[in-house]
Amino acid sequence: GEFNTMGISGLFSFDSMPDEKNSSVYACYLNQDGLSLPNRDYYFDDSFKEIRAQYINHIKNMFILYGFDDKTSENMGNTVLKIETSLALKSRSPVELRDPDKNYNRFQFNDIEKEFPGLRHREYFSKIGLTGLDYIIIGQPEFFRDLDSIIQQYTLDDWKIYMKWNVLNSAAPFLFGDVEMEHFDFFQRKLLGQQLPAKRWKKAVSIIDSFMGEALGKIYVEKQFGEDSKRRMDDMIEDLKEVFIERINNLSWMGRETKEKALEKFSKFRAKVGYPSKYIDYSSIKISQDRLFENIINCNKFELERETKRIGKPVDKELWEMTPPTVNAYFSPTDNEIVFPAGILQPPFFDPEMDDAVNYGATGATIAHEISHGFDDEGRKYDLNGNLNDWWTPEDDKAFTEKAQSVVDLYNSIEALPGIHVNGALTLGENIADIGGVSIAFEALERRLKKNPELRKVIDGYTPEQRFFMGWAQSWRTNVKDEALKWQILNDVHSPEKIRAEIPAYVNPNFQHTFTGLSNNNLKYREIIIW
Incomplete structure (x- = not known):
């Protein structure tokens, strides 16, 4: 939950969107997540066997850059892949995720603990600052029901490795050159075939558009x-x-x-x-000229707070x-x-x-x-x-x-x-x-x-x-x-x-x-x- 406030992914994702069966108000949505590869097929299909080997090597390289030795980093890579494969096994395919009826499953807040014992929802929502919920819409109930057994399948140390990886992976595009290039080498070059990273000015514009896009947009509209x-x-x-x-x-x-x-x-x-x-008024976000990743975290905290505060309130049509x-x-x-x-x-x-x-x-x-x-x-x-x-x-x-x-x-x-x-x-x-x-x-x-x-x-x-x-x-x-x-x-x-x-x-x-x-x-x- 604390990581989610910073924009760091975990086992599942949170969102606030119009309730699809009462579109006049915002509702709380939880959906399957936890995979770093594009979708579940990458963990099982034989055609991605080489990608999986490159993925383990990428995780190993990231942990070496963080300061772990070669053997420990390799073991960590294997652990991350095992956990993500377990999550992938219980995840819906991209085609299944297109069905809005199957992705709408409403549960009363007081029933969540009984339905999904592995979720520990009260602690989670407390961490992200969300209180007073009447109900939650869960996209893939079978995934959340299986979370409990997946959690028990691995040791606490395994989960610490997995969460360390999520932090590193989320931060990598905004850190120093060696880490940024290692991230680019796997996710852009090996997965997508992009040979060279974008120019620095393009990356800067892209980051601002992603995290404070309407501030950039106001200037763009005025000029263009x-x-x-x-x-x-x-x-x-x-x-x-x-x-x-x-x-x-x-x-x-x-x-x-x-x-x-x-x-x-x-x-x-x-x-x-x-x-x-x-x-959108971004004036409350603290921005420092010499702390890029901290700026990213502050933007993510602002966005999550904006989304949690609107749940249960009328939808802003503008x-x-x-x-x-x-x-x-x-x-x-x-x-x-x-x-x-x-x-x-x-x-x-x-x-x-x-x-x-x-x-x-x-x-x-x-x-x-x-x-x-x-x-x-x-x-x-x-x-x-x-x-x-x-x-x-x-x-x-x-x-x-x-x-x-x-x-x-x-x-x-x-x-x-x-x-x-x-x-x-x-x-x-x-x-x-x-x-x-x-x-x-x-x-x-x-x-x-x-x-x-x-x-x-x-x-x-x-x-x-x-x-x-x-x-x-x-x-x-x-x-x-x-x-x-x-x-x-x-x-x-x-x-x-x-x-x-x-x-x-x-x-x-x-x-x-x-x-x-x-x-x-x-x-x-x-x-x-x-x-």
């Missing part, structure tokens, strides 16, 4: 963000909303009762663009989950909203100097992607108020599941690396959103061109429709090492960027006609577009 970009985004969002409403009304596979509830949910949807209406400079966007199911930070409103995602066709292909499709998340295999389980609530008829639920399975099958068939296929189940939500996003944005562009025929121009030899698909593809340009690609396929809910650029265009019935003049009559792929 134009209100003209925000106005064009707002116009695009309205165009896309109009198409999405019509799509819901015209769905052949969804019944009227579910359609009415879907439209009611969408009527409550909102979009945030650029930056929050108010910024808070953001991303910082303004972030090059990304998200959909929040409990808030029923999409958020586009200022950082993503720059080329190649958005360019105020470009015509609508390019921006509808890149940013417009991304906006529609985020809108679609409210109705993907996870988002569809939340109602208009952001609560986990089954609002679908059994018939429509069955029809959606069948169509979603065709998306799973398509992406499962794609070989991203020799012998390694995309995990269609893990990436399902993002793939549905990609395919739907491109389809909705293309129709929104066509409507805009019809209303404003003067915008239909051939530029650099390309029609608006061609520029649309090129805009989408350009937004996913990337260079990626094979190691990082393998990591992504096993851990990330997003398909690799190259596949994201290609497949949503390929299955779109307008794509072939746009570039060849021929119709794409492949009904199988047309049916994959769910929304």
Whole structure:
């Protein structure tokens, strides 16, 4: 518990988020944790045998740098791997962790001791300064039930080694050069294929963005963000909303009762663009110019206190989950909203100097992607108020599941690396959103061109429709090492960027006609577009 206040991980993680069955208040969440390798498969799969050997050697090197002798450090590495393997054995897989229903398990506070004797929850919550809890939401109850036997499986000295490792591992990126490079060598070079560390200024910006991101964001917005970009985004969002409403009304596979509830949910949807209406106040954090890791601890203590204090209180709808400079966007199911930070409103995602066709292909499709998340295999389980609530008829639920399975099958068939296929189940939500996003944005562009025929121009030899698909593809340009690609396929809910650029265009019935003049009559792929 004391380590958690400093941002140092342990056997499980704490979070405060909107209660997914009462989204108007913040609730306490506990989830499985305790692994330093990316997920449970790395501890058992034969293809990671070499990674496990390198991991033990990395732990050994870290303890040698800390001051232990060679043999003791090697034994410590073996101990850490044994404990983490025991935790991994009881952990859910990345695919299982995508199910919001199975991850919502509410327990009354007074029942926790009986349900999970190994948790010692009263001591834990006392350490993190959290009192007066009525209930806790536990993501993976079977993991917490097994903690007691795992704790008894190892000696107190073993657990001290494990916790020492967690402290060293958390601190390593912020310590002196030898430790920082040892950490980089394993977690970035061996796991992800990155050959050189980021430049010092990039690391500095990244650290500030991670720990005091809204302070950095305020400066970024003042210097880099134009209100003209925000106005064009707002116009695009309205165009896309109009198409999405019509799509819901015209769905052949969804019944009227579910359609009415879907439209009611969408009527409550909102979009945030650029930056929050108010910024987090970091002024109480003590920052010293010569104590980097102490600054990190102070920031983590501030954040944990901010989160513990809000549990049981009304949700602040103006808070953001991303910082303004972030090059990304998200959909929040409990808030029923999409958020586009200022950082993503720059080329190649958005360019105020470009015509609508390019921006509808890149940013417009991304906006529609985020809108679609409210109705993907996870988002569809939340109602208009952001609560986990089954609002679908059994018939429509069955029809959606069948169509979603065709998306799973398509992406499962794609070989991203020799012998390694995309995990269609893990990436399902993002793939549905990609395919739907491109389809909705293309129709929104066509409507805009019809209303404003003067915008239909051939530029650099390309029609608006061609520029649309090129805009989408350009937004996913990337260079990626094979190691990082393998990591992504096993851990990330997003398909690799190259596949994201290609497949949503390929299955779109307008794509072939746009570039060849021929119709794409492949009904199988047309049916994959769910929304």
